[in-house]
Amino acid sequence: MLRNAGSRITVVILTHNRAERLRETLERLRALPERPQIIVADNASTDGTVCMADLSYPDVRIVQCGSNMGAAGRNCAVAHINTEYVAFCDDDTWWEPGSLAQAVRVLDATPRVGVLNARILVGAPGETDPTCLVMRHSPLDSRGLPGPSLVGYMAGASVFRTSLFRETGGYDARLFIGGEEELLALDVLARGHAISYCDALTVVHHPSPARDSALRRRVLARNAAWIAWLRLPVGEALIRTLHAFVAFRRERTLLRDGWQMLRGLEWAVRERRRVPRHVLSMLREVRRHARRQDFVSSSPGTSTLPSRTKETTARRLADNGDIAASSAFFPRHLKNRVYQCRRRDGL
Template sequence: MRIDAHHPDRSVAHRISVVVLTHNRAQEVMRTLSRLLALPEQPQVIVADNASSDDTVGLIKAILPDVRIVQCPSNLGAAGRNQAVACVSTDYVAFCDDDMWWEAGSLAQAVRVLDASPGAAVLSARVLVGESLELDETCVRMRNSPLESRDLPGPPLTGYIAGACVFRTDVFRAVGGYEPRLFLGGEEELVALDLLASGHAIVYMDSLVVHHHPSRARDSRLRRRLLARNAAWISWLRLPLQDACSATGRAFALLWREGTFARDAFMMMGALPWALARRRVVPPSVRAMRRHVDAAEQRQKKVARRAAN
């Protein structure tokens, strides 16, 4: 099923679009868009601009007029992607962030895989980081997924990488896209849980490649706090009470270490009524899949520690 990356079937241009999420990273997104527009597949490229206050929108309009821009009314975080997908008219939609881009041939490969594999709803790509092309550690775990393939085109997963995946467009819309309240940080976990609960499969595809050159415009401390908060909220939304309490405890511990407990813990717990009103625990089969994956990852960590010693 591999194809020539430089001469793929251009008919896929009408089958797949690419949505790029950005906020105040004009130079990064211009680099990404230039690479996407140079792809031999020639997909439609849609930018979800999260109310950038720099020259992002003006630059794109002036230099890359073929790119469609969806201007969000405010910074919606991951939910900005929902606004862009509302404009997608193709069967499939690929996602990347403003510091990531798809390798030539990968989108055509994704179309072929999804056409041939009706059981797969989402394909999570291999992510190569920086000039050294180092494999993202998340992809290492995905590649080693212990779940049975069930005639799927790659290892089944319980999650995916939001900025390096391809969805069936109708599935993305049916699941509701990203929850605005989560903003950014692990936002794909809630979508993944709902996909699995609906019987859809998420698959890792080593043959699909996304390049990631992490932007320097990052706040790592804020991201850690958002990840912990969102993990707690998602647990209250979809997981058993024991899991929700554990995730909340871990979030409290991190906020205490970060020195933001008084402010952030109050805000986090203030959303509990919202989460409980929308609580829908996923089926036992989905929870069993997650436990199986978690146990395998713990075993791999133990092996790695022994090897290091």
């Protein structure tokens, strides 16, 4: 069964300038009993990554992206595979023995599931990633699924139906890296597929040294706003845009990053396709559950009401149509587009 599974699933590794990390990951993956096909998506590395992989691992296919495309580099690799399923990992993560075979069994048995998210063990101690603990306790209806139903997933620990990945278009290059899974997850759910957490699948993650966390925070804030304009209600998009401006101001990059975000809104609004109501209902249920958990876990004597009240007020402003106040920072032509979005949303 393990060998048969290996012929039906391909592992795609995304890498950029981490040759030695990639070497360890390749050693682990090539030793798997499933013997899956392996493709490395190289995001224009300049440290000899491609040369190392070519010389040391002739059985591994290297797809060179030509430029650093961020998460969209995975799309280049998927274009070259011919298996039903594709498992993703990064150059500092690898799949544990038996997990890929289990993924094939689960996806064969549950056609409704489009994406599986594995359990992630972090570092030498092998502690479960905190995000996985949250996923285990998802409040969504999981009947008929192999595990908890999700509204998102982690790119480096996921298994997709290859046909679904291609149908959605994969990752958007304009988001680069940072929250890119959210947009793809929304498109998966909008097509009627489920995303499920599966404890029986295991990925090991040995995190690389921390990179520029300030830059990452700004990119995450920008991408969150763009994704909201692409797929979510206008009220949510306005709130995320305001939050992004606050983040840019905190990092002292308001002018540069704010202008870049506003320029991107032209594209986001032009390609806007709001998700169906059932997806919005799932998102709201997850949000309500998270708020309840935050309230329960707050320390004695510490009220969570002030911050929650501020957020609720902001959402009411945006949802109830006070666009003049909430989009005052938009150029005139963007304001007009916001009004058009609200009319299309029936608001």
